[in-house]
Amino acid sequence: MSMVRENETGLRVDGQLERLKLFGLSSPALLMILFVLVLPVGWLFYVSFIGGDGQFSLENYERMLKRRSYARIFSTTFEVSVLTTGLCILIGYPLAYFLAQLPARLANLCMIAVLLPFWTSLLVRTYAWLVLLQKKGLVNDWAIALGLWDEPIKMVHNMTGTLIGMVHIMLPFLILPVYGSMKAIDQNFVKAASNLGASPTKAFWHVFFPLTLPGLFAGTLMVFILCLGFFVTPAVLGGGKVIMVSMKIVSNIELFVSWGAASALGVVLLILTFAILLVASRFLKMDQIAGGGH
Amino acid sequence: MLDWLKKPATETQITHGQRLWLYVLAVIIMFLLLAPTLIVVPMSFSDSQYLEFPPQTWSLRWYENYFTSPDWMLATWTSLKTAFLTMLVATPIGVLAAYGLHASNVRFVKVAYTLLITPMMVPLVLVAIGVFYVYVQVDLLYTITGLVMAHTILALPLVVIVVSSGLKSYDMSQENAARSLGAPRWKAFLTITLPQIRFAVVTAALLSFLTSFDEVVVAMFISGGENPTLTRNMFNALRDQIDPTIASISTIMICVTTFMMVLAQMFGQKKNK
Numbered sequence: 270m271s272m273v274r275e276n277e278t279g280l281r282v283d284g285q286l287e288r289l290k291l292f293g294l295s296s297p298a299l300l301m302i303l304f305v306l307v308l309p310v311g312w313l314f315y316v317s318f319i320g321g322d323g324q325f326s327l328e329n330y331e332r333m334l335k336r337r338s339y340a341r342i343f344s345t346t347f348e349v350s351v352l353t354t355g356l357c358i359l360i361g362y363p364l365a366y367f368l369a370q371l372p373a374r375l376a377n378l379c380m381i382a383v384l385l386p387f388w389t390s391l392l393v394r395t396y397a398w399l400v401l402l403q404k405k406g407l408v409n410d411w412a413i414a415l416g417l418w419d420e421p422i423k424m425v426h427n428m429t430g431t432l433i434g435m436v437h438i439m440l441p442f443l444i445l446p447v448y449g450s451m452k453a454i455d456q457n458f459v460k461a462a463s464n465l466g467a468s469p470t471k472a473f474w475h476v477f478f479p480l481t482l483p484g485l486f487a488g489t490l491m492v493f494i495l496c497l498g499f500f501v502t503p504a505v506l507g508g509g510k511v512i513m514v515s516m517k518i519v520s521n522i523e524l525f526v527s528w529g530a531a532s533a534l535g536v537v538l539l540i541l542t543f544a545i546l547l548v549a550s551r552f553l554k555m556d557q558i559a560g561g562g563h
Numbered sequence: 564m565l566d567w568l569k570k571p572a573t574e575t576q577i578t579h580g581q582r583l584w585l586y587v588l589a590v591i592i593m594f595l596l597l598a599p600t601l602i603v604v605p606m607s608f609s610d611s612q613y614l615e616f617p618p619q620t621w622s623l624r625w626y627e628n629y630f631t632s633p634d635w636m637l638a639t640w641t642s643l644k645t646a647f648l649t650m651l652v653a654t655p656i657g658v659l660a661a662y663g664l665h666a667s668n669v670r671f672v673k674v675a676y677t678l679l680i681t682p683m684m685v686p687l688v689l690v691a692i693g694v695f696y697v698y699v700q701v702d703l704l705y706t707i708t709g710l711v712m713a714h715t716i717l718a719l720p721l722v723v724i725v726v727s728s729g730l731k732s733y734d735m736s737q738e739n740a741a742r743s744l745g746a747p748r749w750k751a752f753l754t755i756t757l758p759q760i761r762f763a764v765v766t767a768a769l770l771s772f773l774t775s776f777d778e779v780v781v782a783m784f785i786s787g788g789e790n791p792t793l794t795r796n797m798f799n800a801l802r803d804q805i806d807p808t809i810a811s812i813s814t815i816m817i818c819v820t821t822f823m824m825v826l827a828q829m830f831g832q833k834k835n836k
Contacts, residue, residue: 287667294663295675297656298719305716306682309693360592367589370573382593388820389600390777392797393813397599400606400614400805407602407616440596459573469577498686501779505801515688522692535689546684 310539317532329533339517339534346513349428349503350496353435357492360436361443362485368444369451387441395505398434399425402506426508434502439495443488450484451477483553490549494542514538600817607810614807625811634796635812641786642776642793645707649714649775654768656715657722662752665730676727680720687780690717695784705788713781718771725770729763730756765830769823776819 320326333339368376368383386394401407402425409421424430454477462472500515507516514534521531568580579586602616607625609618629635660679664672682690694713695704703709733756741751757764782792793812800806 285669288669289667291663291667292669292672292675294667295660295679298660298679298723299675301656301712302678302682302716302719305694305697305712306685306690309697310685310689312696313689313693363585364589364592367585379589379593382596384824385821386596386600388773388824390794390813390816390820392777392779392794392801393603393816394600396797396801396809396813397603399801400810401599401602403805405613437596437599469573469581494684498688500688501798505798515686518688518692522695528692528696531692535686535692538686539689542684542686 313532313535316528317536319529321529329529330537332530333533333537342512342514342517345511346497349431349435349499349511349513350493352432353439353496354489354493356432356436357439357443358485358489361440361488362447365444365447365451368448383441383444386437387445391438391501394438395434395502398430398437398506402430402433425506427510428507430506430508431503431511434506435496435499438502439492442491442495443485446484446488446491447481448484450481450487454480486549487553490545490553494545497542498538603810603813604817607807607814609807612807614805614810625807628808629811629815632808634791635793635808637789638791638793638796641707641710641790645710645714645786645792646772646776648707648711649718650768650772652711653715653718653722653771654764657719657767657771658726658764660719661723661726661730662756665727666735676723679723682716683720687717691781691784694781698785704785705790707790710782710786710790710792711775713785714775714778715771717778717781718774721770721774722767725767726760726763729760733759762830766827769827773820773823776816 317329318325318327320328364383368379371379403409404421404423406425408424412418413421424433458476458480459472462476463469467475498515499513500519503511503513504516504519507513515538518531518534518538521527521534568583569578571577572579572582605618606614606616608621608623609615610620610622610624611618660675664676664679690713694709698704698709703712735756737759738751738756741755742748746754777794778792779794779798782795783798786792786795793816797809797812800809
C-alpha cells in the first residue's frame with residue numbers, strides 16, 4: 270500500500286519536473302524579451318520620473334499637462350487613429366464580405382490584393398503614395414485630365430495624405446480577421462433566416478453581421494492600437510503638419526536630446542495602449558486579438 | 564450576362580444584379596490596394612527625374628545609380644545579413660518556446676505566452692529609444708548583433724503565434740507514441756513532431772526574415788555607422804526629397820517580398836493536398 274503511494278507521489282513529482290523542463294524551453298525567447306524589451310522600457314519608465322536636476326520629480330508629466338502643444342499632439346493622435354480606424358471599417362468590411370462569398374479559387378486570387386500590400390515594405394508603400402499624391406503626381410494629372418478638378422490639389426504633406434497612407438497600410442489588419450470570422454460562419458444560419466421569411470437585408474443585419482462582430486472587434490482594436498503608435502507614414506506623408514505622439518518622442522530625442530520628456534510621452538502612450546488592450550481583453554481572448562480573430 | 568444578373572447570389576436569394584454595387588466597390592478597393600505599390604515598378608524604369616507614368620523614355624539609370632552607389636550597397640548588405648540572421652535566431656527559439664508552452668501546462672504558461680507576444684503591442688518608437696539607450700551602455704549600438712537581437716524580439720510574436728497554431732492542429736499523441744516506444748523526447752520531437760509542423764515553421768521563418776528586412780523605426784535609431792540598414796537610408800532619403808533611385812530600390816524590395824510570398828504559398832499548397 271505505502272509503496273503504491275510512494276510511486277504515485279514519485280510519478281507526480283516526475284511529471285511536474287518534466288513540465289517545468291518543457292517550460293524551460295521558452296527561456297531563451299523570454300530572456301531575449303527581458304533584455305531587449307522589458308529592461309529598456311523599464312529604464313524609460315524610470316527616466317520619465319527624473320527631473321532636469323537629476324532628482325525624482327514629476328516635471329515631465331506636469332509639462333505634458335500644462336503645455337497646450339502636448340494636448341494638441343494627443344488630440345491629433347486620436348483624430349488620426351479614430352478616422353483611420355473608421356475608414357478601414359467602412360472600406361474593409363464590404364471587401365471582406367465580397368471575398369468571403371467568392372468561390373475558393375477566385376477568393377484566393379483576389380486575396381493577393383490584400384496580402385501583397387500587407388507584406389510589401391511599409392516604406393515602399395508610403396513612398397508610392399508620396400509619388401502619386403504630390404502636386405505633379407499621377408492623381409492630380411489624371412483628375413485634371415478627367416476634369417474632376419482644375420488646379421492641382423495639395424494631397425500630401427498634410428492630413429489628407431496621412432489618412433490615405435494610413436488607411437492603405439492598416440486595411441489588411443482589419444480585412445483578415447473579419448474575413449476569418451465570416452468564413453467561420455455556418456451558412457445554414459443565413460439559409461434558415463431566409464427560409465423563415467427574413468428579407469436578404471434583414472438576414473444580413475440580424476444573423477450574419479452579429480456573427481462577424483468578434484472578428485470586426487479584433488481587427489478594429491488591432492488597427493486602432495497600431496495607429497496610436499504609428500510613426501513612419503505620418504512622418505513622411507504628414508510633412509510636419511500632422512504631429513503624432515510617436516513623432517514628438519522622436520523629435521524630443523533627435524532634436525532636443527530630452528530623454529525625460531520623450532520617456533514620459535512614451536510611458537503615457539504605452540499605458541494608454543495597454544489600458545485599451547486590458548479593457549478589450551475582457552471581451553476577447555488575447556490570442557484572438559493577436560492571431561487575427563480566428 | 565443578363566441571366567447571371569438575375570441568378571441568386573447567396574442562400575438569401577439576393578440576385579447578382581442587386582449586389583452589383585458590392586462587386587463594383589470591391590473591384591475599386593482591390594485596385595486601390597494594389598495599384599499604388601505596383602505603379603512604382605514602371606516608374607522606376609523612367610528616364611525622368613519626375614517619376615512620370617507612363618514613362619516617356621525608358622532607362623535603367625536609377626538602377627545603375629543604386630548598384631554603383633557604395634552607400635546603398637552597404638545598406639543592402641546590412642539589411643540582408645540582419646534579416647537572414649534574425650530568421651536563424653528567431654525561428655529556433657520561437658519554435659522551442661511555442662513547443663515548450665504547448666507541451667507543458669504549468670500555471671505561468673499564459674503569462675509567458677502574453678509576454679512573448681507583447682513586442683507586437685508595444686509602440687515601436689518606445690522599443691527604439693529604449694533599446695538605443697541600453698545599447699549605448701553595453702556597446703551594441705550600430706552593430707549587427709544588436710540589430711539582430713532587436714529584430715528577433717519583433718519577429719518572435721509572429722513565430723510563436725504561427726507555430727502555436729500549427730501545434731494546435733497537430734495530434735500530440737503521435738509524439739507520445741514514439742516516446743512510449745523508447746524515443747527520448749528530443750528525438751521524438753525532431754523526427755515526429757517537427758516534420759508535421761514544418762509548414763508553420765517555414766512560414767514563421769519567412770515572416771521573421773521579412774519583419775527584419777522591412778523594419779524602419781528601430782533600425783533608424785540603432786543602425787548606422789558601418790552598419791546602416793536599407794530602410795534607415797531610405798527613410799532619411801524620403802524626408803529630404805523624392806529621389807527616383809528609391810523607386811528602383813522599392814521595385815527590388817517588392818520582388819523580394821513577392822518571391823517570399825510565393826515560397827510561403829508553395830509550402831501552404833502542399834499542405835492542403
